[in-house]
Amino acid sequence: MKTRLQFRKSSFSDPNHECVEIAMNVADIVAIRDSKIPDGPTIRLSPASWGAFRAALATGALDL
Numbered sequence: 001m002k003t004r005l006q007f008r009k010s011s012f013s014d015p016n017h018e019c020v021e022i023a024m025n026v027a028d029i030v031a032i033r034d035s036k037i038p039d040g041p042t043i044r045l046s047p048a049s050w051g052a053f054r055a056a057l058a059t060g061a062l063d064l
Helices: 047-059
Strands: 018-024 032-033 043-044
Touching: 032 047, 043 047
Parallel strands: none
Antiparallel strands: 018 032, 032 043
16 A cells, blocks of 8 residues: 655745655655655655755755
C-alpha cells in the first residue's frame, strides 16, 4: 500500500507565492517539492541529510 505524503509550507511563507514544501513520514523520509508543481518530482532525503541541509542553510554555508 502506497502512503500519501502530507506536504506543508513553512509558516514564514506567503500563502499566495511559490515555496518549497516538505513532508515527513513514518518511513524515515523527508520529501521536498516545488509548491507550483504539486504533482511534479520530489527530492527524498533521510532525516540526517535533511538536518545537515538545514544546518548548512542556517550557518550560511550554502549562500552564493
